[in-house]
Amino acid sequence: MEKVIPSSSKKFIPTQPKFNIITNPTIMGWIAIIGLPLGAWGIYLAYAFNKEAKPVYRVISDVVVTESRLNSKIKVYYDSIEVQNVRSVTITFWNAGNEFLGKMAFSQDKPISLKRTTPAQILEAQLVATTRPNLKFSQVYQRGKVPGTFDCINLQIQGDEGLEANDGATFSILYTGKTNGSWFVDARIKGVPKGVQQAVEQNRKYDFGDIMVFVTLLLSLSIPYGEVRRRGITPFSIFLSLILGSLFIYFLWDIIYIGYQTATLLSPPEVLVK
Numbered sequence: 001m002e003k004v005i006p007s008s009s010k011k012f013i014p015t016q017p018k019f020n021i022i023t024n025p026t027i028m029g030w031i032a033i034i035g036l037p038l039g040a041w042g043i044y045l046a047y048a049f050n051k052e053a054k055p056v057y058r059v060i061s062d063v064v065v066t067e068s069r070l071n072s073k074i075k076v077y078y079d080s081i082e083v084q085n086v087r088s089v090t091i092t093f094w095n096a097g098n099e100f101l102g103k104m105a106f107s108q109d110k111p112i113s114l115k116r117t118t119p120a121q122i123l124e125a126q127l128v129a130t131t132r133p134n135l136k137f138s139q140v141y142q143r144g145k146v147p148g149t150f151d152c153i154n155l156q157i158q159g160d161e162g163l164e165a166n167d168g169a170t171f172s173i174l175y176t177g178k179t180n181g182s183w184f185v186d187a188r189i190k191g192v193p194k195g196v197q198q199a200v201e202q203n204r205k206y207d208f209g210d211i212m213v214f215v216t217l218l219l220s221l222s223i224p225y226g227e228v229r230r231r232g233i234t235p236f237s238i239f240l241s242l243i244l245g246s247l248f249i250y251f252l253w254d255i256i257y258i259g260y261q262t263a264t265l266l267s268p269p270e271v272l273v274k
Contacts (some may be wrong), residue, residue: 033206052095053105053192055163056199056266057185060090060273065174078123081174089220090128092273093196094168095183096266100188102162108189112155112196113142122150123174129272130169135161137169199266239244 045139065086066076076083078121095101106112108219114125136159142152153173157163173183 004181008227020239036274042168051099051100052097053095053101053163053189054093054266055093055101055187055189055192056096056194057091057093058268059183060092062089062183064089078174080234083121083123084177084233086123086174087175087176087179088172088174089183090170090172091177091183091185092168092170092268093129093266095163095165096199096274100164101192103157103160104163105190105192107190108158108185112137112185112187114153114155114173115186116151116175116176116177116181116183118176120151120177120181122153123176125153125171125173128274131167131269132272134159135163135167135169146231166269168269168272170268186256199268 009114017105021255060098062141065088066083067085078086093112122141125141127137127139130136135157137155138158141150143150153171184198186195
C-alpha cells in the first residue's frame with residue numbers, strides 16, 4: 001500500500017498596495033492645505049510689485065432728510081427758499097492703487113466731479129473727512145439748467161499735493177431731486193484711461209467657520225476612500241462620495257468666490273467712513 005505524502009501547503013499572505021503619493025488622501029489633503037495659503041501669498045506678491053494708480057469711489061449712503069407729502073402743513077426752507085424732497089448723500093473717493101497720483105495728473109478741463117445720473121439741485125456740499133490733514137480740496141459749483149441751481153461739484157486739490165496710496169476724501173451733499181438717480185465721481189486722469197471706477201462693496205467675508213468647514217470636508221474625503229478599500233464599491237460608498245464631494249466642491253467654489261472678491265473689490269480707508 002502506497003503511503004500518500006501530503007504536499008506542503010503555502011500560507012497566503014495578502015499583499016499590501018504600493019504607496020502612491022497621488023492617490024494617498026492624507027498627503028493630498030496636506031498639499032491642498034499648504035498650497036492654498038502659498039497661492040494666496042503669491043497673488044499678493046504679484047499685486048504688491050505691480051505699480052499702478054487706481055482711483056475709485058463709493059456711495060456710502062443716500063438717505064431722505066425730508067419727504068414732501070400732499071396736503072402737508074409742514075414746509076421746509078433752505079436759505080429762505082422752500083425746498084422739497086431733501087436728501088443727503090455721502091460719497092468717498094480714494095486712490096486704491098500703490099502708485100502716487102499727482103495733482104497734475106487731473107485734467108483742468110475735466111476735473112474731479114461729483115455728479116448724478118438724473119437732474120438734482122445741490123443745496124450745499126461739505127468735506128467730511130480726509131486721510132491727511134494737508135489734503136484739502138477747493139469746491140466749484142457748476143450751474144444747472146434751472147437758473148440759481150447747481151447740478152455738479154468740481155473739486156481741485158489745493159497746494160502741492162496729490163493722492164498717495166489709500167489717500168482720499170469723503171464729501172456730504174445736501175440736495176433735492178428724484179429718487180431714481182445715482183451719484184458717481186467723474187474725472188479725466190492722465191495715465192488712467194478708465195478714470196474713477198466704482199468700488200462695489202463686498203457682500204461677504206471669510207470667517208473662522210468657513211476655514212474649519214473646508215478643512216473638515218477636505219479631510220473627510222478620505223472616508224469614502226477607506227470604505228472602498230475595506231468593502232469595495234457599495235451603494236453606501238457611492239452615496240457618501242457624492243454627498244461629501246458635492247459639499248467639498250460647493251465650499252471650494254465659495255472660498256474661491258470670496259477670495260476673488262477680496263482681491264478685486266476694494267474697501268475705503270477707515271478714516272473716511274467713520
